[in-house]
Each structure stands twice: as structure tokens, then as C-alpha cells.
Amino acid sequence: MAEYKGVMVLGEVIDGKLAAIATEILGCGRRLADELKEELSCILMGGEVAKVADEVIAFGADKVYIAEDSLLKDYRTDSYIVVTEKIVQEATPRILLLGQTAVGRDLAPKLAFRLGTSLATDCLELEVDTEAKLLSATRSVYGGNARAIFTSESLPQMATARQKAMSPLERDDSRKGETISVKVEIDPAEIRTNVIEKVKEEAVGIKLEDASIIVSGGRGIGGPEGFKQLEELAKILKGAVGASRPPCDNGWTPTTAQVGLTGKIVAPDLYIAVAISGASQHLAGCSGSKNIVAINRDAEANIFKEACLGVVTDWKQIIPPFTEKVRELMAG
Amino acid sequence: MNMVVCCKQVIDPEAPPASFSIDSAANKVIPPAGIPPVVNPFDEQAVEAALRVKDAIGGKITVISLGVNLTRDVIKKPLSMGADELILLEDEAFEGGDSWSTAYALAMAIKKVGEYDIIFCGRQASDWDAGQVGLGIAEILGIPSVTVAKKAEVINGKARVERVVADGYEIVEVTLPALITITNELGEARYPTLRGIMAAAKKQPIIWKPADIEVESSQIGAAGRRAKLVKLFQPVREGKCEIIEGDDVADTAAKLAMKLRGLKVI
Numbered sequence A: 001m002a003e004y005k006g007v008m009v010l011g012e013v014i015d016g017k018l019a020a021i022a023t024e025i026l027g028c029g030r031r032l033a034d035e036l037k038e039e040l041s042c043i044l045m046g047g048e049v050a051k052v053a054d055e056v057i058a059f060g061a062d063k064v065y066i067a068e069d070s071l072l073k074d075y076r077t078d079s080y081i082v083v084t085e086k087i088v089q090e091a092t093p094r095i096l097l098l099g100q101t102a103v104g105r106d107l108a109p110k111l112a113f114r115l116g117t118s119l120a121t122d123c124l125e126l127e128v129d130t131e132a133k134l135l136s137a138t139r140s141v142y143g144g145n146a147r148a149i150f151t152s153e154s155l156p157q158m159a160t161a162r163q164k165a166m167s168p169l170e171r172d173d174s175r176k177g178e179t180i181s182v183k184v185e186i187d188p189a190e191i192r193t194n195v196i197e198k199v200k201e202e203a204v205g206i207k208l209e210d211a212s213i214i215v216s217g218g219r220g221i222g223g224p225e226g227f228k229q230l231e232e233l234a235k236i237l238k239g240a241v242g243a244s245r246p247p248c249d250n251g252w253t254p255t256t257a258q259v260g261l262t263g264k265i266v267a268p269d270l271y272i273a274v275a276i277s278g279a280s281q282h283l284a285g286c287s288g289s290k291n292i293v294a295i296n297r298d299a300e301a302n303i304f305k306e307a308c309l310g311v312v313t314d315w316k317q318i319i320p321p322f323t324e325k326v327r328e329l330m331a332g
Numbered sequence B: 001m002n003m004v005v006c007c008k009q010v011i012d013p014e015a016p017p018a019s020f021s022i023d024s025a026a027n028k029v030i031p032p033a034g035i036p037p038v039v040n041p042f043d044e045q046a047v048e049a050a051l052r053v054k055d056a057i058g059g060k061i062t063v064i065s066l067g068v069n070l071t072r073d074v075i076k077k078p079l080s081m082g083a084d085e086l087i088l089l090e091d092e093a094f095e096g097g098d099s100w101s102t103a104y105a106l107a108m109a110i111k112k113v114g115e116y117d118i119i120f121c122g123r124q125a126s127d128w129d130a131g132q133v134g135l136g137i138a139e140i141l142g143i144p145s146v147t148v149a150k151k152a153e154v155i156n157g158k159a160r161v162e163r164v165v166a167d168g169y170e171i172v173e174v175t176l177p178a179l180i181t182i183t184n185e186l187g188e189a190r191y192p193t194l195r196g197i198m199a200a201a202k203k204q205p206i207i208w209k210p211a212d213i214e215v216e217s218s219q220i221g222a223a224g225r226r227a228k229l230v231k232l233f234q235p236v237r238e239g240k241c242e243i244i245e246g247d248d249v250a251d252t253a254a255k256l257a258m259k260l261r262g263l264k265v266i
């Protein structure tokens, strides 16, 4: 039996660009590989991905496996899994990391079951015991109320990392690495799903994940009109509008605005939580923010435990004068 | 359409954070006193997804749940919503499992059910938040899967599924039989009707033991685990919040804005 060695990551490419999460898990993978004194490799899969191979090396990989095929243009479980399975079977990495994204969520568990190994999803921290060469994976569980540390002796040791939980390395274009092109053999008849259409629903303006300021509204906003006011504030701050789950479920704001465990993971410099109680599932998506400001009329609301600044009042009272003051400051 | 929905009983994920506590010696969560367990909310929505298919084209819905101490009032809710049958894998031997042993037992139970066109699961169980069991069942049964669906319809013998992704959704067509995992964007699950509640009260769940589904005892429950739980703990929050107060709202608003300017975030 082949020896399991090295760390491998799956590098997602979105619209031809290396995804932020790919640089994050490369950074984490590099650290683990260095501690184990082993190699870091990366899989790139898609229609056209070879052009980001240099970038993957600059972000830490020693080796890049490139699988290009028109059948890999859209993510489909059945096509991606055969390619990943083949690469993993041949390269036999000790540790295999993916991002907790729409792709990672779908691919990683199925791949783990296919490979007969276990997987820790949505990890916040990954450490390796260099003696036992055992990966210890810290996950958020019970909606963020608790953390759990898991290990597994089955190989490869697999984990998916939560977005923005790991730090990328500084890009270094002088780094050297090797590229290997993988022969893709997919039988189209074996792909049992077909993507018929992709519907974009994102609000215009700055993407939530990229915004350095987010104004986020909760159930207490009460309806779509309130979100117009939050949009105005966000616009002045050159930020984006987010939301807890109820406003999305109620259609006051697009579902793509949802921040939290099952929504977007954000880590802006400033997160203004307006009329949000601070349920653990919401905090799971924003607790990485540098500064959280809470506006809530209930002084006992859990959000004040996470915030650095707070105002206890009806948001309808404070948001208009605050917006005006901010407008003044930003203009001046 | 023969449909199977996998439903897990969990402690109420929306219980107040202060009611949450851990027995760190046992690495277990202590169920909060006085707050009854619930069917995992995503699984309730998975039942709703199945009911919508049944409403549209007819069919039979079998609900399967694995666990111990399953509260009858709680776990019968899918029946009162309109599901046809409830199977419980209720035995100590099934307890203490991980994604692997749970998926294996559920897959074997589904095999015993026999005919199935669609299996619905929740996108994740709100206790361990893993999001693995559904995909495991699909892999063990060798059927295709679509995850994080907000809509699922059957058209011309295939399922047409809206799969939520970061910037919107994809419309995916999948051959049947297939496994589909459901997310909250599906919309609220229906409330049981009085008639539904009465019908459910009369129905007895079918209980299957390990021998009934021909599983190897080394593969189920704690014995079949591949992941080891080393430690379970509550994260500590520093929690130092400065409350801004002014003479009136305009003053408070100005103070808040100046404070943020001072922090150089605006």
C-alpha cells in the first residue's frame, strides 16, 4: 500500500480567478506541511485553470495538479469527484483540505465516503501533532454555542475550512514549484446532474464578503422599508448591507445578504448590527469582524456580549441622525 | 413517487444561549431543562419539500429517524404534517455514532424500505452542524445527490432542483433515484392540521433494531465511528461593550460616529 504523505488542498477557481478561500487553505496547508516537513500540493480543476498555477505556487504550493476539461467548466458532483478521487488515490496525501463553500460542502463529504475516510467540516482551526502526524480539527458545533476538537486515524485526514478562518501567506512570486497536468477521463454518461441555468441574485454594489464595512439588519427592522434606510447608510460608508436570517426568510432583503452559519461568513473592519439579537448562528458569520457595533432596544440582547460599542435604543430613532452625522464626517 | 425523509431529533437550536451547557467530563451537551427537543428545523423543511412533491404529483412519504429517547410527540410531527409512515432506528447500539455510522445505518434502513425515488435530508443537523450524513447515504446507495436545495420538483421523471450558491442559485436537473438536501430558503414548513395531529396520534411508529436492517454491529453507533471527539467546550467571549449614551438621540448618534472616527473605521 502506498504511503500517505504530504498535504493537499483543493484550490477553487471562480470566474477564472483563484478564490480567496483557496489562498487561505494554501496558507494553512503550508504551515501544516512545514511542521510535518512534507510537501504541499494543490489541485486545480475547471475549464481553464492553468493560468492561476503560478499564483497557487506564489501562495505556498510546491506542486500543482491541473485538470482541465470542458466537462469541468461547471461544478458538478459526479465529474469533480472522479477527478479528485483519481488524483488523491495516486498522490496519497496524508491531509486533504477543501474550503467550506458551495463546492466544498457538496464535494468533501461525498469524497470522504468514497475514499472510506472521515472528514471534519467547517473547521475554525487545524493543527497537526508532528509525532503522531495526527490532524486535530476544531469545529464550531451546536450553532456556534460550542467548539469540538476531532481527530481521525483514517487516511487521508480530511477537513474543510470555514471561509476567512485561516490566513493566507504573503504572495511571493519568487517561489518555485512544479506543475503536473492530469489526464481527465470522465464518461459524460456518468454525470447524473446537469446545470440548466445559473441565476445571480446578488445586490448591486460592493460584495458582502469583500466589504470593509457592513450594515446589517435583523428581524427588528420590521420590513423592506427599513432596509432602504440601512442601504442609504451603507452607501455613505461605502459598505454593503447584510442581514440576519429572518429578513431574508421574509423577503425584505435578498437571501444572498444572509450572514451566519448557513449564510455568508464576513470579517469586515466594522459590522453594525441593527435590531439583531445575536443568536449564536448569526454570530458564527460575523464574530471575526474587527469592530461590532450593536444597536438594539433590549439592553439584555446577546449581541452586546459580542459588540465593542453599543447603543440601547429604537433603531428608528438613532439611524437617521447617525446617517446624517456620518454623511457630514465622510464629506469633511 | 416514493419518498424517504431522514429526520433527526435535536435539542432546540433556538433555545436562549444562556441555557446551553456542557458536561465536559462526558464531552456531551446537557439538554436544557424545560426546553423540549425538536425535529431538526432543516429536516422539517425536508418533510415540507416532500409534501410539496406529493401535493403536486402524489406519492408516499416515509420518515426515518435514528436515535435514542425519541420523544413521541416530537418525532411524530412529520406524520402530523402529512407524512405516511414513521420508522425509528431506536436502539442503544445505534447511539454515539458519527457521520459514518449514522449514514450507514440510515442507508441500510432505506434499502430495507426498498422502493425510493427521492430521499430528502436536511442540509445539516443543527447539533453537530456537519452536513455529511445525506451525502454519505447517497454514496453508500450509489445514487446522485444535490445539496442545499431551496426548491425541488419532479418533471418528466427527473428532479429539477434549485441549489443555493453564494451569489444566487443554480437550476440543476438530476436523474432519479436521487438524494436532495434541503435548506431554509425553501420556506417555512407547514403547520400540522388538527386532522393531521389526530391521524398521527393513531399511527404507531415502526421500530427497527440492528438485526432488522442487517447491519454489522461493528459498523454502527459508537463502534462504527471513524472520527474521535477529543474535546467539547464552550468558547469564551471577552465581552467588553461600551454603551454610548448622550443627552438626546442626536447627541448619541454624534458620539457614536465620533467614536468610530476615533477607531479609524470610518
Ligand SMILES: Cc1cc2nc3c(=O)[nH]c(=O)nc-3n(C[C@H](O)[C@H](O)[C@H](O)COP(=O)(O)OP(=O)(O)OC[C@H]3O[C@@H](n4cnc5c(N)ncnc54)[C@H](O)[C@@H]3O)c2cc1C
Pocket: A143, A217, A218, A219, A220, A221, A243, A244, A245, A246, A247, A258, A259, A260, A261, A262, A263, A264, A274, A275, A276, A277, A278, A279, A280, A281, A282, A285, A295, A296, A297, A298, A301, A313, A314, A315, A316, B013, B014, B041, B125, B126
Ligand atoms: C440550524 C440553524 C441555522 C441558522 N443559521 C442562521 C444564519 O446563518 N444566520 C442568521 O442570522 N440566523 C440563523 N439562524 C437563526 C438564528 O437562530 C436566529 O433565529 C436569528 O439569527 C434571529 O435573527 P434576529 O436577531 O434578526 O431576530 P430576533 O432574535 O427576533 O431579534 C430581533 C432583535 O431586534 C430587537 N429589536 C426589535 N425591534 C427593535 C427596534 N425597533 N429597535 C431596536 N431593536 C429592536 C429585539 O430587541 C431583538 O433583539 C439559524 C438557525 C438554525 C436553527
Ligand SMILES: Nc1ncnc2c1ncn2[C@@H]1O[C@H](COP(=O)(O)O)[C@@H](O)[C@H]1O
Pocket: B006, B007, B008, B009, B040, B042, B043, B046, B064, B065, B066, B067, B099, B102, B106, B120, B121, B122, B123, B124, B125, B126, B128, B129, B130, B131, B132, B133, B134
Ligand atoms: N440520527 C439521524 N436520524 C435521521 N436523520 C439523520 C440523523 N442524522 C442525520 N440525519 C440526516 O442527515 C442530515 C445531515 O446531518 P449531519 O450530517 O449530521 O449534519 C440531517 O439534516 C438529517 O436529514
